[in-house]
Amino acid sequence: MSGIDYSEKIPNNVNLANDRTLQRALEHWQPHFLDWWTGMGPSDFQKSDVYLRTATSVDAQGWATYGTVKMPDYRWGIFLADPVAERKIGFGDNMGQPAWQQVPGEFRSTLRRLIVTQGDTEPASVEQQRLLGHTCPSLYDLRNLFQVNVEEGRHLWAMVYLLHAYFGRDGREEAEELLVRHSGDADKPRILTTFNEPISDWLSFYCFTYFTDRDGKYQLKSLAESAFDPLSRTCRFMLTEEAHHMFVGETGIARVVKRTLEVMKELGTDDPAKIRAAGAVDLPLLQKYLNFWCSSSLDLFGSEISSNAASSFANGLKGRPDESQYEDHVLRSVQLKLDTPQGPQDVPMLNALNEVMRESYLKDCEIGLKRWNRQIERAGFSFRLALPSTRFRRSIGSWVGLPVDPTGKLLPREEFDKRLHEWIPSEADRAFVRSLMQRVVEPGKMAGWVAPPERGINNLPVEYEYVKLN
Ligand SMILES: [Fe+2]
Numbered sequence: 001m002s003g004i005d006y007s008e009k010i011p012n013n014v015n016l017a018n019d020r021t022l023q024r025a026l027e028h029w030q031p032h033f034l035d036w037w038t039g040m041g042p043s044d045f046q047k048s049d050v051y052l053r054t055a056t057s058v059d060a061q062g063w064a065t066y067g068t069v070k071m072p073d074y075r076w077g078i079f080l081a082d083p084v085a086e087r088k089i090g091f092g093d094n095m096g097q098p099a100w101q102q103v104p105g106e107f108r109s110t111l112r113r114l115i116v117t118q119g120d121t122e123p124a125s126v127e128q129q130r131l132l133g134h135t136c137p138s139l140y141d142l143r144n145l146f147q148v149n150v151e152e153g154r155h156l157w158a159m160v161y162l163l164h165a166y167f168g169r170d171g172r173e174e175a176e177e178l179l180v181r182h183s184g185d186a187d188k189p190r191i192l193t194t195f196n197e198p199i200s201d202w203l204s205f206y207c208f209t210y211f212t213d214r215d216g217k218y219q220l221k222s223l224a225e226s227a228f229d230p231l232s233r234t235c236r237f238m239l240t241e242e243a244h245h246m247f248v249g250e251t252g253i254a255r256v257v258k259r260t261l262e263v264m265k266e267l268g269t270d271d272p273a274k275i276r277a278a279g280a281v282d283l284p285l286l287q288k289y290l291n292f293w294c295s296s297s298l299d300l301f302g303s304e305i306s307s308n309a310a311s312s313f314a315n316g317l318k319g320r321p322d323e324s325q326y327e328d329h330v331l332r333s334v335q336l337k338l339d340t341p342q343g344p345q346d347v348p349m350l351n352a353l354n355e356v357m358r359e360s361y362l363k364d365c366e367i368g369l370k371r372w373n374r375q376i377e378r379a380g381f382s383f384r385l386a387l388p389s390t391r392f393r394r395s396i397g398s399w400v401g402l403p404v405d406p407t408g409k410l411l412p413r414e415e416f417d418k419r420l421h422e423w424i425p426s427e428a429d430r431a432f433v434r435s436l437m438q439r440v441v442e443p444g445k446m447a448g449w450v451a452p453p454e455r456g457i458n459n460l461p462v463e464y465e466y467v468k469l470n
């Protein structure tokens with residue numbers, strides 16, 4: 001079951017050949033996907049040979065093989081993690097009952113909305129990143145960008161499979177719409193704001209893969225708990241691929257920090273102006289990028305108090321990430337104390353699940369911060385990077401629009417407005433970062449603002465020609 005059939009037009013491990021109607025519908029969608037990829041995917045590199053991994057099995061060990069492929073020939077397909085025998089619902093009011101193999105009528109529209117919202121983010125991120133290849137800091141990075149892009153394309157396939165297989169005609173219509181909305185489009189934007197922000201430089205790309213792909217990880221983890229078994233299996237396999245995206249972010253930022261520290265040592269200064277003049281990213285500037293992307297990604301978890309989150313959990317549609325680590329899986333009699341602008345407030349735990357998820361996400365975000373700060377400490381500098389307060393720059397929930405600084409302190413509006421660009425990149429900061437984005441495509445060479453990675457891909461040397469630009 002875990003092996004993937006690559007002789008089919010659409011590689012899959014769901015026995016697509018046994019369901020002719022579904023197979024035909026997906027084969028009809030396939031050329032639309034390819035049109036979208038050529039029109040909205042990475043600009044200009046469709047003829048390049050790229051060293052990419054492709055899923056060949058869904059086993060935990062050795063699930064991918066590596067090889068050179070032109071991106072439009074990538075074998076996008078439908079891969080679900082193996083079923084768990086007699087899987088039971090692990091939380092909510094129906095806990096202990098058998099997981100659903102079909103969509104229950106009463107949850108149809110809510111489940112469809114969850115799947116469409118998840119699905120929409122996948123092609124959105126490819127669109128956001130489509131011009132980045134032109135300014136790649138190395139062939140190694142260029143390859144990583146394309147790996148992330150083709151896998152987000154595959155995640156779109158994962159959600160489209162669920163829509164086609166379980167939601168009939170509305171599902172097929174939603175699958176078409178996923179190719180019609182575009183990131184940043186004035187008339188038909190992507191569903192979530194963060195996925196309409198352009199990613200026009202590589203510092204933003206590293207921050208996006210660190211913070212926003214990590215939001216993806218937490219969404220997938222909570223959907224992997226779903227009582228709707230096909231959704232659970234789909235998300236469990238997507239998580240395997242997602243890990244690499246966050247690796248690109250974490251190591252990318254670590255390499256920026258490393259290079260900056262080298263420059264700081266060479267010049268014997270931490271003066272941002274001198275570091276910028278030497279073509280590196282000063283640490284306060286990096287902090288602004290972290291503030292921007294972290295706060296933007298925090299909005300993706302929704303309001304702290306949410307009746308939708310409560311009913312999705314109670315009904316078994318969406319659990320907490322790593323549900324099994326908790327003791328109480330029903331949550332009908334627990335409260336959570338939330339900090340609101342009006343003071344602490346006791347809220348039924350069920351209604352506060354977005355906040356629970358946001359907190360576990362932030363804990364996961366801290367891991368990279370600790371590593372980067374250790375690098376800085378070892379180099380003998382006192383600067384420390386930090387995550388912004390969850391109240392900073394909220395555009396959703398009880399702290400929405402309030403003038404709160406990154407430490408969580410409420411300021412007079414005037415002071416907040418005046419100081420905002422101490423905390424997030426100003427136009428001048430962004431222009432400086434853009435000025436660093438010079439394309440480097442000689443194998444093994446790196447742009448001056450980022451250190452080389454510690455190792456190459458799949459045991460190959462860093463100097464390997466990961467992308468052959470034909
Ligand atoms: Fe994804």
Ligand SMILES: [Fe+2]
Pocket residue numbers: 152213216242245
């Ligand atoms: Fe991702």
